[in-house]
Amino acid sequence: MESKSSKPKYPRIVVEPPGPKARKVIEKDHRYIMQSFARWYPLVVERAEDYVVYDVDGNMYIDLNSGLGVLNVGSSNPLVVEAAAKQLRKLIHYSLTDFYYEEAVALAEKLVEIAPVEKPAKVFFTNSGAESIEASIKVSRYSTRRQYIIAFLGAFHGRTMGAVSLTASKPVQRLGFSPLLPSIIHAPYPYPYRCPFAVDDPRQCADMVIGYIEEWIFGKLVDPSEVAAFVFEPIQGEGGYIVPPDNFFPELEKLARRYGILLVSDEVQAGFCRTGRWFAIEHWGVKPDVIATAKAIADGLPLGAVVGNERVMSIRPGGHASTFGGNPVAAVAATAVIEYIKREKLCERAERLGEKVLKRLRDAMEETKMIGDVRGKGLMIGVELVRDRETKEPASEELGTVLMRLFKRGYLVIGAGVSTIRIAPPLTIDEEALMNAVEAIIDEVKRIERKEPLDYYT
The missing domain is CATH 3.90.1150.10 (Aspartate Aminotransferase, domain 1)
Structure with a gap:
């Protein structure tokens, strides 16, 4: 080196x-x-x-x-390589969905420690960001027994059928795949440089979005008692690296709590200190109910995770699983990523x-x-x-x-x-x-x- x-x-x-x-x-x-x-x-x-x-x-x-x-700790990070190589010689796979192994448990404990969600919390492991979004959809609907989900225009959440149903970044990402997942509603996103409501004040732009959701979505389209979750990127990635006004997420949190709606923060791109915090939503002091992550979690090895408070992470045995999710090699790599981020x-x-x-x-x-x-x-x-x-x-x-x-x-x-x-x-x-x-x-x-x-x- x-x-x-x-x-x-x-x-x-x-x-x-x-x-x-x-x-x-x-x-x-x-x-x-x-x-x-x-x-x-x-x-x-x-x-x-x-x-x-x-x-x-x-x-x-x-x-x-x-x-x-993906490579937040750099390509071929020595600590990650060493941990993965050692694990490769010990155990490559034995399916967490049917059995137990220590590597996944150790990583889950660290993720719960760093995630800004209400404790006690639990983890579900996936293989990618899109899979984490899919799991978040199922967790949200199952725990609330509500069917509607509100996402935001400009968002990118992945390309599997559930994830692309939430995505509204570029038409080509949805072209030719309808019918998509039902009961998905898209709201405007407060984009300060190009506010959809033609106002110059960023805070007013955020207020207008919140008002639109209350007046037009809840007032004309769907009762909030049927909405399971708001799913959002705290900083829109594929949509243009859009940072919302500082008042947006605190106000969205108030709205969600008023109606018992979950907050799902898509941290697939923004997580693991990319924005200067472990997770980007921390910049606004908001505690989501669910965090979906992947990309930088294991420095290039395929792994994703959903972290949420215990009340929400309540799907019964057999309701959701993944053969490769929480793979032991990827898990020890992710543990090394967390250790390296802290150390450096x-x-x-x-x-x-x-x-x-x-x-x-x-x-x-x-x-x-x-x-x-x-x-x-x-x-x-x-x-x-x-x-x-x-x-x-x-x-x-x-x-x-x-x-x-x-x-x-x-x-x-x-x-x-x-x-x-x-x-x-x-x-x-x-x-x-x-x-x-x-x-x-x-x-x-x-x-x-x-x-x-x-x-x-x-």
Whole structure:
């Protein structure tokens, strides 16, 4: 292992990507794998360490997306690798749904300890974020004996049938799959930069959303006594890294408690210190009844979890299960992730670095008119690009160009929403490497605004 001080500060491009080896892999991928997902650019990964990614042609990249928000403690984290390797030699699988093993119990205890839910609490293990959402739907309906669920426009909760029924981020994610799960209602989400109610005050925007739910959904559509849960992302991820006004979740909590409706916080992308807290909902002092998580929980091994108070986590034996959920290898990896985050104080580090990145990006709004809005918490940061600040016309084509040019330069950055740059590096990233990457983002935005050609590194 390299010492932290010797880690790369800049990428290294030795052949313009995609190189010849990458092109061969891509050709076979298109031949043999169903192309039901859209890639951001033609990156073919060979290996990765911490915040550095290497492709099959020898190019070295700085990672600003963490494998889609998964690698919070860095790629191939030594503590995680050691724990998983040791467990692989001991026990790979024996199905928690039918038997018992210590590794899952130990992890569940740690998750209950860090989760901001009412105690006593219990855990259900899954294999992915979508599975965690599916389990949350079943838990909510079963424990309340109510059928309706209210989700929010702009949300992304996954692509399995229940999860995609809650999702309302992009039409393509739902196109062709109807009929979807019944009794799902979508409410507007308080998006401060583009408030659906055409008000400028963010707090007023949140108030309008709460008022809409009370007056129009509860007043015209469904009695609140039939609503099982509000399901929400505390910071909308795929929808554009949207941070709601500070009064929204406290008011939503009051509304939920008034009518006995559960609060389900989708922390699949925002959890495990991504925002500077173990779970993003903690920024607003709200205690959800259920937390759905996955992604960063096991540093890349397939694992998810639902954590909820004991009253809600009440499905009777046989009512829900998962053959691989709580797999012992993934469980010990997740335990190592939690230990590493605590030891290295990564929540505090994410908050500190995030504040520095946000300040630089907000300063950059004076340097380029293409940056319409900068928002985020911790190292979950969105930079919304616009063609005109007055009209706020999204710069969606320009977003694609920025991301491709950054890829050619050796920075792995992806988008969110219609025209938002998504900044979510490993929480372990070297500070100088991070700020160099931020400068590269600003530089490419300004170059595109000036219509300058790409000058990638060789």
